[in-house]
Amino acid sequence: MTLKTGESATFGFQAEVAQILDLMAHSLYSNKEIFLRELISNASDAIDRFRLERFTEAASGEEAGDPWIRVTFDRDAGTITIADNGIGMSQAEVMDNIGTIAKSGTGEFLKALTGDRRTDANLIGQFGVGFYSAFVVADRVVLTTRRAGLAAGEGVRWSSDGKGEYTLEAVERPERGTTIVLHLRDGEDELLNDYRLRTIIQKYSDHISVPILMAGNDTDTGGSDDGAESAVNQASALWARSKSELGESDYQGFYRHLTNDYADPLAHLHAKVEGRYEYTLLLYVPSQAPFDLWMREARHGVKLHVQRVFILEDTGQIMPRHLRFVRGIIDSADLPLNVSRELLQGSQVLDHIRASAVKKTLKLLKDLAANEPEKYATFWTHFGAVLKEGVADDYTHRDDIAELLRFTSTRSETQEADVSFADYVGRMKEGQDKIYYLLAPGLAAAGASPHLEAFRAKGIEVLLLGEAVDNWVVTGLLQEYQGHRLQSVAQGAPDFGDLDGEEEKAAAEQATADHAGLLGRLKEILAGQAYDVRTTSRLTTSPACIVAHEADTDLNLARRLRGTGLPNQPVLEINPGHALIERLNRHVDDPRLADWAHVLYNQAVLTFGARIEEPAAFVGHLNDLLVALAADPRDQDAANTEESP
Known part of the structure; x- marks a missing residue:
């Protein structure tokens, strides 16, 4: 009305x-x-x-x-x-x-x-x-x-x-x-x-x-x-004043006015650039995430001014999405006062300012990580997943962003992401030439994965990646760091490089030969479910695990592409040193081998974190085995006596 x-x-x-x-x-x-x-x-x-x-x-x-x-x-x-x-x-x-x-x-x-x-x-x-x-x-x-x-x-x-x-x-x-x-x-x-x-x-x-x-x-x-x-x-305009006139309280007070955030920022940069283009940057890294950080329509935190006059708020044209947590002011002396979002597209002035702002922000974060690691840990807790998006979105600065990434690893004492690629490379064992990682639905699942058993036994560090964005970081986008290829421990045959001696390689070949009959039977039984069945040296305590075939995409990506969470070509690997596998190898003609095969396969599916396609069939196989194992020998003797003439 x-x-x-x-x-x-x-x-x-x-x-x-x-x-x-x-x-x-x-x-x-x-x-x-x-x-x-x-x-x-x-x-x-x-x-x-x-x-x-x-x-x-x-x-x-x-x-x-x-x-x-x-x-x-x-x-x-x-x-x-x-x-x-x-x-x-x-x-x-x-x-x-x-x-x-x-x-x-x-x-x-x-x-x-x-x-x-x-x-x-x-x-x-x-x-x-x-x-x-x-x-x-x-x-x-x-x-x-x-x-x-x-x-x-x-x-x-x-x-x-x-x-x-x-x-x-x-x-x-x-x-x-x-x-x-x-x-x-x-x-x-x-x-x-x-x-x-x-x-x-x-x-x-x-x-x-x-x-x-x-x-x-x-x-x-x-x-x-x-x-x-x-x-x-x-x-x-505070940003137009000389840095020599301003104290830390001035910067913090302006940040609170600009953002309505009651917590002090972790860091800030204030730069006046003169040259081909003239502009001023006053940018802040917050100490906590805003409530709308992950909202699709959320406004970015940088405001564009022209000659101290506010023009517009950023919607992704001023700072890239992976730096959308940055708050502050960019003031240009070269853009027209009546600039529109349409005019900003393809603007050489804005492209130059944007490149400079990104470079200086990444440098600010690098200095924060080197000089104030506790503050950087706070930053990573709130904004690490956002910064990881830059690996996919910002090819120009991909190496700089890689230096800033933090992960949890098998050597981390807590679940806090405190390991950089540089830390990992500096701790690599002699003869190790790859950076190993494991993608999982979460850190708890990653830490309990059977895929880590041999790596732990050999003292090889593995990065544990439990965030959704991690898959895009390590598959196809960031394939190596300082000449060391990134390798999933859940994809393809285990490759320890020079860390495996000739005796270990010979033992692995011998295990394949010794279990050839069992492998053949398991392939027959699991046809249509497992792309392949093979022995492995990656397991020490578990009887079996699921890995992706070498030519397949990594498991976490496949998990999103298929409802079961399995790769397109799942491979069942069995541990030749496990007591259960040894028993099955001795009794390849066991009439219940099919039950054992399905139980092994579905257990491996569960430990991987995927979903069993036919849970009722799995329960049926498991119950049949439990009944057989629980049978009282005296009951069988009595049955045989009754059948005697």
Whole structure:
């Protein structure tokens, strides 16, 4: 519905919004300063959006003017007002952005609540629900707004006491932008103070590039009494300032403003580049993953500015997807102010900036890994799987990314990924020429795999890969590292290279010859299930295992391609030294050999982590064997006596 000037209507909040309002009013009271931080941050974003849209037809009729955010208070009325000349909102946008979840993170915010008041207060801006923080200190909020490009008669006034309903009214508003009036709760009079408000602004919003104006009208607290407005914050683009002027607290404060992340970043880089193109980079590596890191439509964390004017947020054109966790600012002096996403495609300027940003970010991560391994371990926990995508997506920097990869291995004391390729190569045994790895559904399955038995016995380290992206890292994309080929321990015949002596090789050949009859019978019985059956030296305690045929793709890829989880050409390998295999080899004509063959094969399928195609048949074979093994010899003797004449 669309209201006409003078008309009003009352609506109920969506259930999740009502929960947020209740939380603001009753649970975050001890962190009440956050209201001003969040409302000023929203005002700054609105100004940035207007700067972008003024180049479009919708906002072309609006005079830009100087951007400003104004904070005032009225001690007699008990109100605080925050106003801006940003993009404003239409009636539909007010209903979508304030009355319902719409595209905000309200639902995600509720899921992320910890119960700790200070932590939960810091989550507010991160999930896009900052407007509701007004109800931390106010028992009634009135918002008046008009979107840039709309007529003066299309202004909207939103008001609510935060108790379940809100009222919309169509009003005249000549100027674009938004004005929010907070009617403070009883007991909040201490906020009606010039010095108090200035202190809060300087504490949380000093890095806002838009001037935050206040009139000096409180002589009792040190303000001027001439009523002249002045900027409370520095109102300058921090990234444009010299690094010598900035301290660590400045960078961290700007990061919190930029990201609404209450945790300090792990690292940052600040570089001003002059040459063929002129641009500035201020990029951060967060210490924790944002809630939308794995969402398909999630926005990337870098904002593009042109001559300090915000232009657009990254959707994959500025930084590659495998670096989508990076937050920060890229400011170009060479791109046009009216640049669009379409114009960015194929832009030599942006291609150059992108290449530089990627190179410098990877260098930052390399330095972090070398100099602050604990911080890098934190980074890897949150973003390692994302960075691995770069092996497939970024051929140019594949070697650099390979240096940054971390894995768990058979030598790891915990399940933390703490082994690099360089670490592995440095520990390789004399005569070893390959980097061995095992793909599995998870680390627990990998660690218990029978494919590792011989490698453990020989003291050969194996990388354990349990993430879905690992398959693409090691099959076809990253085939070697520093001349050492990557080899799956679950694919093809075991190849230990020079680590196997002549005696071991001769013993393996002899085992194949000694078990030729059994191998032939097993191939007959398992025809249509096993591509091949052969003896192996990779097992020490297990009777059998499944591997992929040499020409087949690796098992983890096949697991996704087939519902059973088996490769297209599964090979059953048997351990000639196992007691069960020795028994079967002595009794190749055993009438129950078929039962034994199916049980061995399906056990190997299970230990691999795949699914048995015919579980009922497997149980039947197993039960028949159990009955035969459990038979009492005296029962058989009695049966034979009864059959005697």
